Each structure stands twice: as C-alpha cells, then as structure tokens.
Amino acid sequence: MKDLSKRIELYCPICGCSDFSSLDIETKELLNADDSSKVQCANCKKIFKISEILDSNQEIINSNIEKIQNEALLEIEKQLKRTFNKR
Ligand SMILES: [Zn+2]
Numbered sequence: 001m002k003d004l005s006k007r008i009e010l011y012c013p014i015c016g017c018s019d020f021s022s023l024d025i026e027t028k029e030l031l032n033a034d035d036s037s038k039v040q041c042a043n044c045k046k047i048f049k050i051s052e053i054l055d056s057n058q059e060i061i062n063s064n065i066e067k068i069q070n071e072a073l074l075e076i077e078k079q080l081k082r083t084f085n086k087r
Contacts, residue, residue: 013056017043020053 009018019042037050054061 010053010057010060012041012044012046013048013052014046015041015044017041019043 010020011018012020020039021042038047039050039053040047
C-alpha cells in the first residue's frame with residue numbers, strides 16, 4: 001500500500017501566507033504535535049502556537065483528512081479487486 005500521509009497546506013491567520021518556518025512536517029506529526037510548539041510565519045514574521053494555526057485551519061484540515069481517508073478506501077478496494085482477480 002502506498003504511503004497515504006500527505007502534507008496539508010496551512011495558512012497564516014494574519015496574512016494568509018502558507019510558508020512557515022519549522023512547519024515542514026507531516027500531517028500525522030502535526031496533528032500529534034505538542035500544542036505549545038511554535039512556528040513562525042515566513043511572511044509577516046508573527047509567531048504562533050501550533051494550536052492557533054490548527055484552530056484557524058480547522059476546515060482545511062478536516063477536508064484533507066476526508067480526502068486522505070477516501071484515498072485510503074480506494075486503495076484498499078483496488079487491492080481487494082487484485083486479490084480476487086488472481087483466482
Ligand atoms: Zn503571516
């Protein structure tokens with residue numbers, strides 16, 4: 001099964017820029033990240049807690065999680081079909 005972890009693009013709540021220093025981390029890690037971890041917007045240089053970024057990007061995160069889950073389901077379906085076609 002291919003790797004289904006995808007990076008989610010998150011946006012600065014102040015300026016809308018999606019570049020953060022030290023925010024180049026995988027979805028899984030991000031969602032499990034310590035709430036008090038800090039990242040800095042590359043554009044407006046404001047420093048946020050991970051929890052603030054997650055709060056303001058909740059919708060994006062949810063829709064991405066949905067997408068990832070759908071892809072996982074499709075992948076499983078493909079594998080099942082392959083298994084059945086072998087016989
Ligand atoms: Zn910014």
